[in-house]
Amino acid sequence: MASTDSSLVLLEADRLALQVGERWLCCEFSLRLAAGECLVLLGPNGAGKTTLLHTLAGLRAPTVGSVRLGGRPYADWDSLAAARFRGLLAQQQPDHFSASVLQTTLIGRHPHLGRWGWESAEDVAVAQAALTEVGLAELAGRDVLSLSGGERQRVSIATLLTQAPRLFLLDEPTNHLDLHYQIAVLELFARLRRQGHGIVMVLHDINLATRFADHVILLDGKGGVLAGTRDDVLQPDHLSRAFEHPIRRLDVDGRTLFIPD
Amino acid sequence: MPGRTSSGYVIAGLVLAGACALAWALAAGDLPIGLGEVFDALFRGAEGMAADVVRELRLPRAVAVFVCGGLLALAGALMQVLLRNPLADPYVLGVSGGAAVGALAAMLAGASSWAVDGAAFGGALAAMLVVFGLAHGDGSWTQTRLLLTGVIVAAGCGAAVTLMLSLATDTRLQSMLFWLMGDASGASRPWPALAVLGAGLVVVLPFARDLNVLARGEATATALGVRVQRLRYLLYVLASLLTAAAVTLVGSVGFVGLIVPHVVRFAIGNDQRLLLPAALLAGGTLLTFADTAARTVMAPVQLPVGVLTALIGVPVFLFLLSRNPR
Numbered sequence: 154m155a156s157t158d159s160s161l162v163l164l165e166a167d168r169l170a171l172q173v174g175e176r177w178l179c180c181e182f183s184l185r186l187a188a189g190e191c192l193v194l195l196g197p198n199g200a201g202k203t204t205l206l207h208t209l210a211g212l213r214a215p216t217v218g219s220v221r222l223g224g225r226p227y228a229d230w231d232s233l234a235a236a237r238f239r240g241l242l243a244q245q246q247p248d249h250f251s252a253s254v255l256q257t258t259l260i261g262r263h264p265h266l267g268r269w270g271w272e273s274a275e276d277v278a279v280a281q282a283a284l285t286e287v288g289l290a291e292l293a294g295r296d297v298l299s300l301s302g303g304e305r306q307r308v309s310i311a312t313l314l315t316q317a318p319r320l321f322l323l324d325e326p327t328n329h330l331d332l333h334y335q336i337a338v339l340e341l342f343a344r345l346r347r348q349g350h351g352i353v354m355v356l357h358d359i360n361l362a363t364r365f366a367d368h369v370i371l372l373d374g375k376g377g378v379l380a381g382t383r384d385d386v387l388q389p390d391h392l393s394r395a396f397e398h399p400i401r402r403l404d405v406d407g408r409t410l411f412i413p414d
Numbered sequence: 415m416p417g418r419t420s421s422g423y424v425i426a427g428l429v430l431a432g433a434c435a436l437a438w439a440l441a442a443g444d445l446p447i448g449l450g451e452v453f454d455a456l457f458r459g460a461e462g463m464a465a466d467v468v469r470e471l472r473l474p475r476a477v478a479v480f481v482c483g484g485l486l487a488l489a490g491a492l493m494q495v496l497l498r499n500p501l502a503d504p505y506v507l508g509v510s511g512g513a514a515v516g517a518l519a520a521m522l523a524g525a526s527s528w529a530v531d532g533a534a535f536g537g538a539l540a541a542m543l544v545v546f547g548l549a550h551g552d553g554s555w556t557q558t559r560l561l562l563t564g565v566i567v568a569a570g571c572g573a574a575v576t577l578m579l580s581l582a583t584d585t586r587l588q589s590m591l592f593w594l595m596g597d598a599s600g601a602s603r604p605w606p607a608l609a610v611l612g613a614g615l616v617v618v619l620p621f622a623r624d625l626n627v628l629a630r631g632e633a634t635a636t637a638l639g640v641r642v643q644r645l646r647y648l649l650y651v652l653a654s655l656l657t658a659a660a661v662t663l664v665g666s667v668g669f670v671g672l673i674v675p676h677v678v679r680f681a682i683g684n685d686q687r688l689l690l691p692a693a694l695l696a697g698g699t700l701l702t703f704a705d706t707a708a709r710t711v712m713a714p715v716q717l718p719v720g721v722l723t724a725l726i727g728v729p730v731f732l733f734l735l736s737r738n739p740r
Contacts, residue, residue, distance in 0.1 A: 212636050236639030243633040249498050250629060250684045263627050264639040268620055271418045271687075312630070316638065 161188040163223060163320045163351040164209060164239075170217035171204055178204055179378045181218060184370065188319070191343070191352040193362040193383075196372030197396050202355040203244060203324055205372070209353060210241045210322045222320070236264035240318035244325055246309045248297045254308055255293040258284055261315030276315075283314035286341060288334070302329035310338060321345065323354035327361065339365050359400070359411045363387055371395050387411070421688045428695035432480065435702035439476035440468050442710050478601035478663055479705040479719070480698035481608045483670050485660035487697020488614060490671030491678075491690055492653040495625045496646060497557050503672035504657040507564030507650075511571025512541020513661040514594060518578045521590050527600065530593075531662050538658030541567055546650065560650075595718045596665035598705050603663075610659040614652055615694060621645060622687040629684070667720045670697050673727045680734040700726070 164186040171178040178201030186192050194202045208215050211227035219226060223238055230238075240261075248257075258280040259272050266272065284290050287307040292300070297308060306329045313321065321342060327335040335358075343365055346352050356362045362369060362383070369386040371379040373395040379386050392400040392411060399414035440452045447455075447464045455465035456473070489504035497506070504510070516537020520530045549563040575594070582590055618625075624645055627635045636642050660667075674697040675689070682688055704722040711717070 207633065210633075210637055212633060232636075232641055233639035236637060239637070241633060241637035243631055243637070245631060246634070247498065247629075247631045249500060250494075250679065252629075252684045256683065256685065257630075260627055260630055260638070263623060266623070270623075309634075312634075322637075 162186070163188055164353065165221045165224075166209065166215075166218065167221070168218040169208070169215050169220065171201060171208060172216040173201065173204060177376045179372060180376050182370075182378045182380050183218075184368075184380060186320075186351050186353060186368075188349045188351055189346055190367045191346050191354070191365055192368045192370065193366035194353070194355045194370050194372065195357075195359065195362055195386075195395070197374045200372040200374035200395075202372060205370075206241075206322055206324055206353065206355055210239060211235060212241070233264045236316065236318070238318055239320040239322060240313045240316040242309055242313050242321070242323040242326055244328065246305055248305065251296045251298045253293070254284065254289060254295050254297055254300070255280055257297050257308055258293075258311045258315050261312040261317075264316065279317065280311070280315045283311040286314060287311045287338070303331060303334060306330055307334065307338075310341075318350075320351040321353070323352065325355050325357065327356065327358065335361070359387065359392060363409050363411070421682075421685075424682055424688060424692055425695070428692055428699065432695050432699045432702070435699045435706070436476050436480060439479070439702050439706040440472045442706050443467075443472065444713060474602045474604055475598055475705070476702060477608060478604035479598050480702045481604050481611050482598070482601075482660045482664040482667060482698075483674075483701025484611050484694040484698035485607065485614075485656045485663075486667065486671035486701075487674035487678075487693040488611070488618075488690060489653045489656040489660065490697075491675035491686075491693045492618065492649050492656070493671075494675055495628060495686065496649040496653060497561055498629065499557070499561070500676070501672075502561075504653065504660070505568070505666065505668075505671070506561065507545050507654065508541045508568035508571055509538045509654050509657040510661045510666045511568040511575070512544075513538035513658060514666065515571050515574045515578075516540070517593055517662075518575055518582075518590050521586055521593070522578055522582060524586075531603075534662040535658055538654070538661060541571065542651070542654040542658070593665050596667035596720050598664050598719055599709075599716065601664050607659045607663045610655065611694070614656050615691065617648075618652060618690060619687070621648065622685075622690055625649075625686040625690075626684075664719075667701065667723065669720060669723045669727055670701055673731050674700060677727075677731060677734060 162185055166184045168181040168183055170181045194205060196202050207213050209220060211220065211222060222230060222235060227235065259276060262272055262276045281290065281293065284293055287310050289304065289307050289311060297305060300308065310326065326338055330338060339361060342352050366383045368381065369383050371386050371391060379391055389400050389402045400411050401414050403410045403412060437449060437452065441447050441449055445467055447468060451464050452468055454460035455468040486504050493502040493504055493506060494500060513534040517530050517534035520533035525533065545564045545567050549560040579587065579590060624640045627638050627640045628642065628645060632642050675693045678689055678693045678696050682692060701719065701723060704726060705719045708717040708719045708722045
């Protein structure tokens with residue numbers, strides 16, 4: 154994933170390999186993500202997409218190789234400074250205690266506040282703007298426990314926007330979302346990408362990956378990794394092999410679609 | 415989100431309520447003493463029987479009960495965050511069971527009250543270390559594993575307690591049962607526990623916003639810059655120590671540690687920066703009112719304080735639950 158200006162590289166992984174238990178999830182591979190780029194991780198269930206994403210987020214150490222955020226290994230980052238640079242949308246969003254939507258969204262300001270800091274009017278404005286972005290401005294006062302799955306996912310996305318990182322790591326951002334919000338959310342991150350943010354996301358929908366990715370990493374669940382530009386990786390034979398299901402490519406109205414046979 | 419100013423009002427209101435509870439606890443009893451005399455006894459070094467009753471009998475007990483309520487409510491709030499489970503209470507991980515085994519073993523051996531206190535605290539710490547070690551076993555330390563380990567250790571302690579009760583002589587049995595029910599009348603040394611309570615609050619308050627973040631799940635909290643594992647160890651050790659201090663002081667008073675954090679959460683929300691000090695004050699206030707009522711409403715009969723906290727708390731809790739459909 155070449156970028157000519159190395160000062161803009163947000164995330165690098167060098168000869169990365171991950172092992173969970175006895176199983177190798179991916180053989181050694183490298184990646185570079187520059188500002189303004191979108192990388193999509195694709196692969197079948199259990200292939201290790203989330204593990205890879207969490208490794209890239211610095212939540213777990215790679216078995217082999219190294220990960221550098223903004224040119225520095227995670228060990229050299231202060232945890233709060235790292236949280237201002239990269240944000241993670243996790244797959245599971247547990248809510249066990251009631252709290253208002255606005256209050257939950259404001260949690261994203263945590264790395265921007267000092268130890269004794271209290272959210273200011275500006276922080277509240279940031280959170281409200283984020284809620285507006287995901288169409289939840291009207292629900293700011295509602296209890297998160299009363300929301301639907303899709304609305305909770307949008308609260309999580311608003312929390313991440315409130316965190317305002319340079320690099321977004323998204324684990325299935327379209328989870329629980331209806332068609333309208335799937336596109337709206339991905340368009341939102343595409344807009345952030347054009348503003349110079351970096352995006353790494355796990356997606357299940359090959360057609361959404363086709364539409365939004367610059368680069369794709371395809372995991373086959375057996376340790377094989379195919380990394381490259383969208384057009385190199387998203388080929389019917391590669392996809393069929395990874396998903397162990399025949400996948401056909403259709404070109405309709407100038408758009409490329411992949412459908413299972 | 416409660417702002418800083420409104421949070422200040424909530425805390426000020428609770429401090430006032432706590433002061434009222436303590437004043438009533440010092441004034442009420444077989445020998446009614448006016449508030450003016452209570453004030454003189456406390457702050458002007460008045461002489462005489464009324465002053466001695468206030469200083470020597472009622473003050474240690476009132477402080478002990480207030481501190482015990484505060485410790486249990488704070489420990490309960492921390493356990494609920496640690497286990498991310500609204501049903502968690504300070505006793506769920508076996509700390510009180512360990513304390514009971516220690517205290518009853520000391521009583522069975524005919525030890526002095528100091529030794530019983532020491533054995534209770536030692537038993538609580540032993541239970542805490544056993545649960546910590548076993549739950550940590552494979553390094554995963556998940557909530558479920560921690561909870562299951564704690565519940566099993568508590569069950570083992572319960573069996574040991576039953577065994578000791580069946581071995582005890584009749585004279586000792588009475589005091590052992592009283593210890594198990596929670597008995598404030600013997601609490602004459604509240605000051606070490608008060609120090610534990612103050613230290614606990616001072617240690618946890620700087621991390622209060624981290625606890626808010628932890629509620630979003632481990633991965634999200636780590637990505638937001640919270641050092642999750644360190645925070646969970648801190649929570650576990652702190653909640654266990656607070657519980658151990660409370661149980662050593664008064665015994666296993668039920669209900670306060672489970673219900674008070676919930677009542678406070680209903681009233682002011684789940685922001686831990688406000689919830690933790692508010693739960694502490696509310697727990698202390700509730701237990702002080704309950705204990706004073708327990709020793710005065712049916713005087714000279716003294717009711718177990720745990721019964722009264724439940725009688726007051728259950729309807730209040732159910733009312734709040736039904737009022738908050740949200």
